[in-house]
Amino acid sequence: MRDGAVVQLPASRKLRALFAYLALAPHAVGRSRLCELLWDVPNDPRGELRWCLSKLRSILDDPARIETSGDTVALDLSGSLVDAIDIASAAADGIETLDLERLQVLSGLFVGDFLDGLEIDRSPHFNSWLIAQRRRFRSCHAAILEHLVNNLPADADETSPHLEKWVELNPFDGRAHAALLAGLARRGQIGACEEHLASAEQLFASEDLDFSPVREAWRTIRSERTAATLWARPALLPAAPQASIVLPHPDTAASQKASLAVMPFIEEAGIGSARGGPSRGGLADGLTHDIITRLAKLRDFFVIARGSVFALAEKNIAPEDAGRRLNVDYVATGTVRSQAGRVVVSVELVEVRTVRIVWAETFERKPDDIFAVLDDIGNSIVSSISAEIEMVERNRALLKAPNSLNAWEAYHRGLWHMYRFTRTENEQARHFFGMALKLDPTFARAYAGLSFTHWQNAFQRWGDRDRESALAFETAGQSLLVDDHNPAAHWAMGRALWLRGEQDGSLIELERAVDLSPNFALGHYALSFVHSQSGDPKAAIGSSDHSRHLSPFDPLLFGMLGARAMAHVRLGQFDEAAEWALKAAARPNAHAIILAIAAHCLALAGRLDEARNFSAALRKTLPNYCADDFIGTFRFEPGAEAMFRQGARRIGLG
Structure with a gap:
């Protein structure tokens, strides 16, 4: 439309398709990509593209x-x-953040399927994009309708058509039914309810889905x-129905966790491939299986089993x-593409109820060793998800009233406070981890979080070190008793043993953590932390690098x-030590001990003015801070202790 009048588009379907694709593209698109998308290798694809662009300009x-x-x-x-x-x-x-008026406006924009009837013969890449967009917007429509229904007055006249459309778009969503x-019952249409119930049950049975929640x-x-x-809105289902081929009946505690399905990745054909479009199998299936397995080993949330997601994909x-x-709360999808000497893996993580893309990334590598490349990409995907x-x-839990939190939400509220790294926030974290454990005494990660707060109290000298060390050890032990296969439980125990001066036992527990879950970034960081003081300094560097590779934006990045x-100090590489310490101190949540590391490393590197600036900043918070405090915080071997004391003397911290 221009000035209220309809602008007539040319009859060319490819021109219309090009217009739509460019309109939705988040960034500039290469001409070769557009040619591949819409033209089946004609004599002059770039010439046809130029013709379409000239028509669009007019x-x-x-x-x-x-x-x-x-x-x-x-x-x-x-x-x-x-x-x-x-x-x-x-x-x-976030659709859930929209008010009623905005939801109604958005709902009115849906007047048919996305680009209805615009499939292009012999253009598999465009058609694949078109199918994906249609699915995306159908899901958006369903999410908008769900929130409209929940925000409209129960007896509003417009509720009924929204409900019917919601069921039409998502016929297997138990909440919609x-x-x-x-809605029908509120209007006294009990007969219509019984008829709908019978037809819906037959529909679910045809797909081997569990209808009992409805x-x-x-x-x-x-x-x-x-x-x-009757006139009070009845409570809807707590979640969509569980598919009998998919979900067991998890216990109450497990059902409170966030849940994730990793759908089978699609293997796309490259330019010049004999295959016309996306397919399943091969590298894509292997990568999907690997990601599911690694995510399950983290034990952070409920992960749908491989057989279940592949069964749905087959349909x-x-x-x-x-x-x-x-x-489930989240769905991850992806594509694998091999083309022109490179492997490209694209992945998206979507929040199911709001259809919000939480995270999206494209990984591109040269396939010198295809399996090593996919292993590296898989590591990045698992850690990012x-x-x-x-x-x-964490952010969702922060917005809820504290007295309304369930165990899962209280745990994540605790994490939010824990990562602030102040004495007051650490106490808040301890409170919320305790709340989570009152609600669910079998929550291993909440015990591990509670152990972390006691560890911080001991490490930062915010409380009696012996008492807090004992509590860190005790709560880590409770985490292990609840779930001995949880990497976080062994991580907590490894850190607690370090506090007690039991380095060998600490390393055994931390190695166990990363054996259970090779993608557990905090386990690799803790290994680096212990090795950096009195273990193998080269191993410390390797573990630090690996932890940062797995979690490049981790809240504990300053520690890594x-x-x-x-x-590097222990290896006599003072210049390198200074540079890494500066990076650590530059992190926004770096605490006083990180500033102390920076001051000592810079002093050893001969950068005395910078070192004194850090020591001055440190003493604004801790006026009497000296080398004994720094040495007492860590467990350095004698040679390392001597070097750090030398650095402290150079800047007046001796």
Whole structure:
């Protein structure tokens, strides 16, 4: 539309497809990619692309909206309303944060399927993109409808069509069926409820899905009606129905955890490949299996088993739909592409209920050793998914009233405070970990978190060191008693043993942590920390690097960098130590002990002015801080202790 009038597009389907693809592209697109996308290797694909772009220029209000720079093409739509971009932007910000009016506006933008009827013959890459976008926007529509239903007054006239559309879009979402049954019951249409219940049960049975949660919701709705409380909105299902081929019936504590399904990655054919489009199998299936296994070993959240997700993929169930059927909070999807001497893996992590893309990344490597490359990419994917889910859960828990938190949420609220690294925040973290354990005494990670708070009290001298060390050891032991296969439990015990001066036992526990889960970044960091003081300094450097590779934005990144700095001191590499210590001190949450590491390392490197600046900053917080405090904090072997004391004397901390 321009000035209220419809602009007629040329009849060319490829031109329309090009227009849509460029409109939604987040950045400039290479001409070769556009040619590959839309043309089946004709005589002159670039010539056809130039023709389409010239036609587009004549359609747009300003020809300069098509930006060509070098070999790329971009479409500038600033100041224009694009319905798909508006919807995608709302999903990215979080549909759950939108008010009723905004939800209604967005719902009104859906007037049909995305680019309905615009499939292009012999253009498999475009058609794959089109299918993915349609799935994405259907899921957005369903999420908008769900939140509309939950925000509208129970007796509002417009609720009914929203409910019916929600069920149409997600016929296997138990929450949608429960909401529709509740709406019909409020209007006294009990016969219609029974008819819908019967037809929905047949539908679920045809897909071997468990219908009992919907049936139980209906019993609740009927009982509320009988008790004359019909006009109060009945409680909907706590989550979507569980698929009988997928989920066991987890215990209450496990069901409180965040849950994740990693759908089978798709293997895409490269340019010139004999295969026309995406397929399953081979490297993609192997990478998916590896990611599922590694995520499960972390024991951070509930991970759907391989057989279940592959079974749904065999039925061509879209990832977002699979997430709802599987009753999970997050779905990860990806593609594997081998082309022109490189391997490209793209992955997305989506929050199912809001259809928000939590994290997306593309990894590109030269396949000198394809299995080593995929192993490295798999490491990055696993660590990133774990970190992103933890961050989302922490932030969500922070926004809830403390007295409304369940065990999982209280644990993540504790993590949020724990990573502030101050005495007051550490006490808040201890409180929330304790709350989590009152709600769920079998929560191993909450015990490990509680052990961490006592460890911090001892390490930072925020409390009596002997008492806090004993409590750190005791709570780590409780974590192990609850779940001896949890890497965090062995991590907590390894750190507690270090406090007690039992280095050999500490290293055994930390090695056990990374054996249980090779992707457990904090386990590798703790190994670096212990080795950096009195173990193998070269091993400390290797473990520090590996922990940072696994978790490059970790809240404990300052510690990973600081451990490497101390290892360099022990190797006599003072210049390197100074550089790594500066990186550690530059982290926004670096505490006083990290500043002390920087001061000592810079002094040993002869950078005395910088070292004195750090010692001055340190003494603003701790006026009487001296070398004895620094040495007493760590467990250095004699040679390392002598070097750090030498550095302290150079800057007046001796």
